[in-house]
Amino acid sequence: MDVGERIKYRRKQLGLSAEQIAAELGVSPATVYRYESNEIMNMRIDKLEPIAKALCTTPAYLMGWDDTADVHASDNDAGxxxxxxxxxxxxxxxxxxxxxxxxxxxxxxxxxxxxxxxxxxxxxxxxxxxxxxxxxxxxxxxxxxxxxxxxxxxxxxxxxxxxxxxxxxxxxxxxxxxxxxxxxxxxxxxxxxxxxxxxxxxxxxxxxxxxxxxx
Structure with missing residues (x-):
């Protein structure tokens, strides 16, 4: 899977809507869909960090460098x-x-x-x-x-x-x-x-x- 597919897969895995992720990131749902469809190409790692946090995973997972999606509960600043x-x-x-x-x-x-x-x-x-x-x-x-x-x-x-x-x-x-x-x-x-x-x-x-x- 590419980055956009991993973002979409993880969002659905968690049972979250694009609207919920958009609210967490402070962007529009349309932007989330653009992430998922890879319309925004060459996404920098610093751009992936807030997306990964909203999806309770890591930038390495979204980039395909790590197959482990879940992070420990203590890594979630929102509790x-x-x-x-x-x-x-x-x-x-x-x-x-x-x-x-x-x-x-x-x-x-x-x-x-x-x-x-x-x-x-x-x-x-x-x-x-x-x-x-x-x-x-x-x-x-x-x-x-x-x-x-x-x-x-x-x-x-x-x-x-x-x-x-x-x-x-x-x-x-x-x-x-x-x-x-x-x-x-x-x-x-x-x-x-x-x-x-x-x-x-x-x-x-x-x-x-x-x-x-x-x-």
């Missing part, structure tokens, strides 16, 4: 970072999340001392975890393979990549786990014995990200 979005995950059973090349922007302080790549964001699909989790909520999850202790809420994948968001109950040393909904209209699902070999925890919920429309 923001970008966490990978993994698509919807069911708050019921029989749904499969998709691995999309998108990111969600959020305050770096939400991550504590961890790196953005230690987390992912998923969207709640369904009502079995209502009222703690609403259909359409985004959830920030810490990547992990173990819940640490019983009773935490996490995402578990089993079978043919079937995934669900549930409270995960278990007793150490016993060969069963319960996937427990919050909504009493839904039933607990127990997985035990040999079926446990088909299960894996992929994340523990850290924060619910909810937009409330007060209009």
């Amino acid at each position: 923001l970072c970008y966490v990978q979005y993994a698509g919807p995950v069911a708050a019921h059973f029989n749904a499969t999340p998709t691995e999309e090349h998108e990111f969600r922007c959020m305050p770096s302080e939400w991550l504590g001392h961890r790196r953005p790549e230690d987390f992912f964001v998923a969207s709640v699909d369904g009502n079995s975890m209502y009222p703690h989790f609403h259909d359409g909520d985004d959830i920030l999850c810490l990547r992990c393979s173990d819940m640490g202790h019983s009773g935490r809420v996490g995402i578990i994948v089993f079978g043919n990549d079937e995934a669900t968001l549930k409270r995960i109950d278990y007793q150490p040393g016993e060969d069963w786990i319960d996937l427990v909904p919050v909504n009493p209209e839904y039933q607990t699902k127990r997985i035990e014995g040999a079926d446990l070999e088909q299960c894996r925890v992929v994340g523990r919920v850290i924060k619910v990200i909810r937009t409330v429309d007060e209009a």
